[in-house]
Amino acid sequence: MTIEQELVKKLRSSNLRPTKQRLEICRVLFDRQKTFHFTISDLAQILNEKSKNKISLATIYNTVDVLKSKGHLKEISINSDKTFFDTNISNHHHFFNENTNELTDFYDEDISQIKIKKNIPGKKIKSVEVLVKVANNN
Amino acid sequence: MTIEQELVKKLRSSNLRPTKQRLEICRVLFDRQKTFHFTISDLAQILNEKSKNKISLATIYNTVDVLKSKGHLKEISINSDKTFFDTNISNHHHFFNENTNELTDFYDEDISQIKIKKNIPGKKIKSVEVLVKVANNN
DNA sequence: TTACCTGCAAAGAGTTTGCAGGTAG
DNA sequence: CTACCTGCAAACTCTTTGCAGGTAA
Numbered sequence: 001m002t003i004e005q006e007l008v009k010k011l012r013s014s015n016l017r018p019t020k021q022r023l024e025i026c027r028v029l030f031d032r033q034k035t036f037h038f039t040i041s042d043l044a045q046i047l048n049e050k051s052k053n054k055i056s057l058a059t060i061y062n063t064v065d066v067l068k069s070k071g072h073l074k075e076i077s078i079n080s081d082k083t084f085f086d087t088n089i090s091n092h093h094h095f096f097n098e099n100t101n102e103l104t105d106f107y108d109e110d111i112s113q114i115k116i117k118k119n120i121p122g123k124k125i126k127s128v129e130v131l132v133k134v135a136n137n138n
Numbered sequence: 139m140t141i142e143q144e145l146v147k148k149l150r151s152s153n154l155r156p157t158k159q160r161l162e163i164c165r166v167l168f169d170r171q172k173t174f175h176f177t178i179s180d181l182a183q184i185l186n187e188k189s190k191n192k193i194s195l196a197t198i199y200n201t202v203d204v205l206k207s208k209g210h211l212k213e214i215s216i217n218s219d220k221t222f223f224d225t226n227i228s229n230h231h232h233f234f235n236e237n238t239n240e241l242t243d244f245y246d247e248d249i250s251q252i253k254i255k256k257n258i259p260g261k262k263i264k265s266v267e268v269l270v271k272v273a274n275n276n
Numbered sequence: 277t278t279a280c281c282t283g284c285a286a287a288g289a290g291t292t293t294g295c296a297g298g299t300a301g
Numbered sequence: 302c303t304a305c306c307t308g309c310a311a312a313c314t315c316t317t318t319g320c321a322g323g324t325a326a
Contacts, residue, residue: 017300021307055307056308058307059306061292077216077217077269079214081289082289114250115250120272123272123275126271126273133263137262160281219290219291
């Protein structure tokens with residue numbers, strides 16, 4: 001399957017018609033090697049630089065929200081004025097660089113096995129995410 | 139030391155004069171047995187119910203921000219439209235109940251020891267926080 | 277008295293919504 | 302052709318700021 005076909009499939013599986021705006025958004029998000037951490041304004045800026053015909057913020061918000069609700073994007077739990085998203089939807093963890101506000105992924109193999117010894121009656125664990133905040137040594 | 143004196147001390151150590159508005163805020167935050175997780179609007183609502191003379195939102199934001207910057211409150215990393223704070227400033231972890239949006243603390247003793255095997259050159263680890271999302275079984 | 281504080285309202289920033297015109301199927 | 306989609310602007314929510322009058326020390 002070509003990348004373009006995969007993008008169309010992602011959109012269709014989200015009940016979204018593959019319009020040219022949405023395909024452009026999906027290319028930025030998913031046609032890349034490394035996972036991508038972004039805010040809506042990051043994404044809007046990249047889209048504006050890439051193509052001359054600007055895509056409305058409303059369309060970007062709408063598309064990202066639907067992709068997230070369908071599990072193609074993950075929202076990252078970082079308190080910030082803006083909402084962060086991640087194209088890596090697997091269960092993984094983050095370094096948050098307090099000096100630059102940059103996020104870096106890390107995986108279960110980079111951390112000792114986590115076992116939660118306390119449980120909440122009637123509740124099921126949905127995810128376990130570790131956020132490691134780092135900063136310059138000085 | 140009486141509780142009232144402790145509140146005054148907290149404010150003074152934050153370079154804030156103990157005005158009646160700020161004392162009222164501090165009473166809600168710190169004069170309690172269990173730790174308190176809240177958003178600014180939670181706090182404002184409690185303050186408004188408690189006393190008839192309403193405290194301005196600006197004052198609440200300002201006071202909470204200073205208390206946080208001085209280490210008397212902690213900001214919790216949860217992606218939400220609102221910012222969450224915690225009166226428990228020790229290093230600890232959270233359950234986040236996706237059904238009710240409620241937070242519960244848990245401590246190092248409730249989780250296996252966490253060892254980060256990957257490190258970032260030139261950076262020092264400031265904190266390691268685990269967020270466990272839970273939801274109803276159905 | 278002087279520096280700091282409060283409340284209000286206005287301003288900002290991020291996000292959502294309503295609607296008229298446009299496009300995929 | 303019809304249902305869905307887009308862009309724009311207005312609306313909304315949370316948070317910050319400016320300022321005139323008030324209060325702690």
